[in-house]
Amino acid sequence: MRTIDWNDESDSIMLIDQTLLPAEYKVIECKTLAALCEAIMSLRVRGAPALGAAGGYGMALAARLSSAKDMDGLLKDMQIAARAIKGTRPTAVNLAWGVDRVLHAINDAYDLKGIKNTALSEAKMMADEDVTKNRKMGEFGAKLLEDGDVVLTHCNAGRMACVDWGTALGVIRSAVEDGKQIQVVACETRPLNQGSRITAWELMQDNIPVTLIADSMSGHLMRKGVINKVIVGADRITEDVVFNKIGTYTHSVLAKEHGIPFYVAAPLSTFDLEGWEESVTIELRDENELRFCNGKIMAPKDVKVYNPAFDATPMENITGLITERGIYYPPFLLDELFI
Numbered sequence: 307m308r309t310i311d312w313n314d315e316s317d318s319i320m321l322i323d324q325t326l327l328p329a330e331y332k333v334i335e336c337k338t339l340a341a342l343c344e345a346i347m348s349l350r351v352r353g354a355p356a357l358g359a360a361g362g363y364g365m366a367l368a369a370r371l372s373s374a375k376d377m378d379g380l381l382k383d384m385q386i387a388a389r390a391i392k393g394t395r396p397t398a399v400n401l402a403w404g405v406d407r408v409l410h411a412i413n414d415a416y417d418l419k420g421i422k423n424t425a426l427s428e429a430k431m432m433a434d435e436d437v438t439k440n441r442k443m444g445e446f447g448a449k450l451l452e453d454g455d456v457v458l459t460h461c462n463a464g465r466m467a468c469v470d471w472g473t474a475l476g477v478i479r480s481a482v483e484d485g486k487q488i489q490v491v492a493c494e495t496r497p498l499n500q501g502s503r504i505t506a507w508e509l510m511q512d513n514i515p516v517t518l519i520a521d522s523m524s525g526h527l528m529r530k531g532v533i534n535k536v537i538v539g540a541d542r543i544t545e546d547v548v549f550n551k552i553g554t555y556t557h558s559v560l561a562k563e564h565g566i567p568f569y570v571a572a573p574l575s576t577f578d579l580e581g582w583e584e585s586v587t588i589e590l591r592d593e594n595e596l597r598f599c600n601g602k603i604m605a606p607k608d609v610k611v612y613n614p615a616f617d618a619t620p621m622e623n624i625t626g627l628i629t630e631r632g633i634y635y636p637p638f639l640l641d642e643l644f645i
């Protein structure tokens with residue numbers, strides 16, 4: 307199934323619980339907004355484009371669940387839901403984008419039923435579009451990869467981070483579909499191991515060769531000449547930086563030092579042209595994510611911890627931005643992307 311989907315029979319959101327991967331593949335049902343918000347905060351559903359879909363479906367769910375008897379009441383309930391959903395995670399702009407797109411679409415509806423139906427059809431359309439956009443990104447991005455390439459990626463920017471196919475991993479999947487032999491080096495992505503738990507699992511499911519490394523090993527492999535290219539996804543792209551999973555910046559500096567192309571694959575819904583590095587809140591996560599690993603204590607239990615979920619990579623470290631409209635190279639005149 308898709309990473310996240312709508313269940314027409316029970317009017318609920320179905321999603322693959324990514325916290326359990328790879329040990330268990332379990333689909334959970336979110337019947338309430340509280341369940342969806344919990345799923346987002348605990349990363350059962352995660353990755354910028356999947357969060358965009360979660361935002362859209364969350365608004366559809368809020369509309370269905372509202373018991374308001376008039377339009378004003380329903381719109382008020384949806385505004386409350388919008389604030390709750392947007393408040394779950396601050397960095398990936400797609401989440402707010404998905405919520406706002408549904409809010410915008412319902413402006414055209416003229417009665418209660420119309421609002422509820424429009425909210426759901428817009429959310430479904432966004433999910434379908436996500437798959438099409440990833441395929442398009444894959445088509446463009448695959449041209450950058452050559453037969454025999456060894457590509458380093460960080461975190462999970464695959465089908466589990468999207469509705470399907472993936473951004474960075476989508477590019478790799480498309481290149482493999484074109485008949486190219488690509489090997490992937492997946493960084494484990496501490497502290498929550500999206501690379502080892504999800505990227506390695508996803509690629510092995512598709513029989514794409516993958517080697518797992520600890521995050522600190524990328525420089526060693528780049529220096530040895532093992533890595534040809536780096537492709538990562540993004541959580542938010544502003545005029546000056548790309549926000550992505552913590553550790554991305556370090557790989558970008560190393561890639562630049564070693565003359566290795568560093569690409570970012572992301573749909574236009576990840577771009578925030580009104581923002582800049584200092585205007586964006588980087589999510590700080592629970593300190594125990596670092597003190598513990600899989601329930602086992604890995605540090606003195608009272609040690610002071612700093613646990614940002616994302617970092618910012620400056621544009622000068624980026625070789626190209628792969629989008630559903632094509633590949634963009636420096637100088638990145640991002641306004642032109644939206645013309």
Ligand code: MRU
Nearest residue numbers: 352353354461463467539540551
């Ligand atoms: O905290 P997460 O797992 O939601 O972080 C996800 C990432 O940083 C991904 O690299 C990013 O969302 C790109 S997904 C196509």
